[in-house]
Amino acid sequence: MKLYTYFRSSAAYRVRIALNLKALDYDAIPVHLVRGGGEHLMDEYRAVNPSSLVPAFQDDALTLTQSMAIMEYLEDTYPLVPLLPKDAIGRARVRELAQIVACDIHPLNNLRVLNYLVKHLGQSEEAKTDWYRHWIIEGFRSLEAHLARNACTGSFCYGDSPTIADCYLVPQVFNAQRFNVDLTAYPTIARINSMCVDLPAFKAAHPSRQGDAE
Amino acid sequence: MKLYTYFRSSAAYRVRIALNLKALDYDAIPVHLVRGGGEHLMDEYRAVNPSSLVPAFQDDALTLTQSMAIMEYLEDTYPLVPLLPKDAIGRARVRELAQIVACDIHPLNNLRVLNYLVKHLGQSEEAKTDWYRHWIIEGFRSLEAHLARNACTGSFCYGDSPTIADCYLVPQVFNAQRFNVDLTAYPTIARINSMCVDLPAFKAAHPSRQGDAE
Numbered sequence: 001m002k003l004y005t006y007f008r009s010s011a012a013y014r015v016r017i018a019l020n021l022k023a024l025d026y027d028a029i030p031v032h033l034v035r036g037g038g039e040h041l042m043d044e045y046r047a048v049n050p051s052s053l054v055p056a057f058q059d060d061a062l063t064l065t066q067s068m069a070i071m072e073y074l075e076d077t078y079p080l081v082p083l084l085p086k087d088a089i090g091r092a093r094v095r096e097l098a099q100i101v102a103c104d105i106h107p108l109n110n111l112r113v114l115n116y117l118v119k120h121l122g123q124s125e126e127a128k129t130d131w132y133r134h135w136i137i138e139g140f141r142s143l144e145a146h147l148a149r150n151a152c153t154g155s156f157c158y159g160d161s162p163t164i165a166d167c168y169l170v171p172q173v174f175n176a177q178r179f180n181v182d183l184t185a186y187p188t189i190a191r192i193n194s195m196c197v198d199l200p201a202f203k204a205a206h207p208s209r210q211g212d213a214e
Numbered sequence: 215m216k217l218y219t220y221f222r223s224s225a226a227y228r229v230r231i232a233l234n235l236k237a238l239d240y241d242a243i244p245v246h247l248v249r250g251g252g253e254h255l256m257d258e259y260r261a262v263n264p265s266s267l268v269p270a271f272q273d274d275a276l277t278l279t280q281s282m283a284i285m286e287y288l289e290d291t292y293p294l295v296p297l298l299p300k301d302a303i304g305r306a307r308v309r310e311l312a313q314i315v316a317c318d319i320h321p322l323n324n325l326r327v328l329n330y331l332v333k334h335l336g337q338s339e340e341a342k343t344d345w346y347r348h349w350i351i352e353g354f355r356s357l358e359a360h361l362a363r364n365a366c367t368g369s370f371c372y373g374d375s376p377t378i379a380d381c382y383l384v385p386q387v388f389n390a391q392r393f394n395v396d397l398t399a400y401p402t403i404a405r406i407n408s409m410c411v412d413l414p415a416f417k418a419a420h421p422s423r424q425g426d427a428e
Binding site for chain 2: 050051052053062064065066067068069070072073076077088089091092093095096099100102103104106107108112113116117120121123127130131134138141142145146149
């Protein structure tokens, strides 16, 4: 198995956590998103992923992109350490939480979007940072409310062992902390994040622990 | 079953298609995203979905948000008309295509994002339209490349019957057409869309056919 990854990419970070939780060995192939104008934009990487985004995952002849699709594939093919509940309602719940991060927060703070704000809309660094924080705050308010009101929320996003939802939450909190978003207003998110970050699978996936970390 | 929906919401449109393909009856509860400052922002709807986004889905005691989570739940509980392939690689592929729309295109063109561009970043209507078209063009270039290179692409996004990927593609093409994006450069997307739009399940889900259509 190969994972095309960038140490600070939130989507790659999620997949690294899932691979580690399932104790799957993989080769990390770094794709630098900034150096030389971005290695992800080069023909060599476009041949792997025409979307020019990380991560991309390869398992024998299969090439797969999109973190959720990769994690669902891992769940289907390596079910030994399950990251989704057994029942349909539980699975739906975990997917819902993951998608709140995947669809409502992270896409707005992607590097290509931040670049557009500066290059095409003439926004300042300050306005860019406000934008970044705004969507995290909006998203965390919503995620916190979803977590706080649901009886299935446990030590982790769902129950008392990690699921795909936690693989999404932790990298998003990492991004929030990089941009000094105060987590006080999101006690459930903060509590679950603290629970996760000390686990070996999460630790080993941390951006600072990657071969391409700066 | 209840679906909180807005006729023009792309995410609600996806779920309407899936419900129709599976021939599931549901009550459509309209949530107007513009009138009166937005019914989705009122306490009454926040009690259903703290994210203040449509759609939300209810099945007995279950309330579920996020279109992908809802569709996966429908697939798990009403498998009679399958919208995902039987094999893990096929399922991963369909999810990948769906997520390209769900994560890389649609979130950037959400109403709340367009409002932010105008209200907080002082952008003109023209700059807002350019933004909207830019992310569709970027996303369609990528989706077209993914579809064109894969042997599993058939009359539909995957093989010769509709899947969840088609439920994502059609509403996104509808949005592209509303904003006059020329589809000539995306022949596979255009071909699949033409195949879908005449099917009864897709027709009945079309924004113009909803009770709250304007």
